[in-house]
Amino acid sequence: MVRRRIRTMSMLAAAAPLAAALAVLPAAPAQAADGDLSCSATLNLTLEPPLRAGGSAKVSITGDLTNCTSRNGKYTALRSGKLTAAGDATATAGGFNPCGLLVTAKGNGTIAWVSGGDSSLDWRISPDPITGIAFSANVTAGQLNGDAITVAARSAQPNQGCRTNGLSTLAVTAQVSFA
Numbered sequence: 001m002v003r004r005r006i007r008t009m010s011m012l013a014a015a016a017p018l019a020a021a022l023a024v025l026p027a028a029p030a031q032a033a034d035g036d037l038s039c040s041a042t043l044n045l046t047l048e049p050p051l052r053a054g055g056s057a058k059v060s061i062t063g064d065l066t067n068c069t070s071r072n073g074k075y076t077a078l079r080s081g082k083l084t085a086a087g088d089a090t091a092t093a094g095g096f097n098p099c100g101l102l103v104t105a106k107g108n109g110t111i112a113w114v115s116g117g118d119s120s121l122d123w124r125i126s127p128d129p130i131t132g133i134a135f136s137a138n139v140t141a142g143q144l145n146g147d148a149i150t151v152a153a154r155s156a157q158p159n160q161g162c163r164t165n166g167l168s169t170l171a172v173t174a175q176v177s178f179a
Contacts, residue, residue: 035071036147037078037178042066043171050159050166051101053093057167059105061085065176075178077115078143085109085123091167095127099162102127111143118142121149139178147178 043063051057063083070076087107094102104126111119123137137149152175159169 035177035179036144037068037070037075039065039068039080039176041083041151041172041174041176043083043174045170045172047089047166047168047170050162050168051089051091051099051103052166053091053101055166056088056090059085059087059089059107061109065111075144078113079115081111081113081119083109083111085121087123089125092127099158099167101167103167108140113143119144123149144178150177150179151175152177 041063043061046060047057048060049055049057061083065081065083066079068075068079068081070078085107086109087105089103089105091101091103093100106122106124108120108122111121113119118141119139120141121137121139137151139145139147139149154173154175156170156172158167159165162168
């Protein structure tokens with residue numbers, strides 16, 4: 001039971017942060033109003049070639065933001081959107097996760113809102129000695145310009161055999177907040 005908990009916690013600690021960060025997620029200091037928008041997210045990351053310790057990879061991210069709500073009422077028209085993002089990642093050995101990697105990555109992307117308009121964003125991920133990874137993302141243009149993006153991963157599933165074959169895919173579900 002303890003081994004399963006450790007394994008599950010390790011998987012979430014490794015995969016969730018990577019997914020969140022690679023996909024545009026978590027936080028930097030907010031510059032816009034608190035609680036602009038909150039959405040459920042399903043994200044799919046692809047790394048080519050598969051990321052291994054000492055290696056690098058191109059990262060492409062696709063995803064859906066759904067069930068969006070604007071707590072402050074400023075963005076009620078933004079109910080769902082499609083995310084596309086890309087960037088570069090490198091990894092070193094380490095970390096208590098299924099893939100045994102400490103990942104650094106950065107890139108940019110766009111959210112195309114179903115109601116019209118886009119949000120451009122920049123994202124970055126870096127190793128953190130306490131949480132395993134630190135994320136930052138910011139909306140740089142369009143809808144929600146100036147907002148920081150925070151991601152709370154609910155689940156993350158890397159490809160089977162990522163410890164020996166490298167990290168090639170990561171599927172993540174999360175709650176994404178813009179503030």
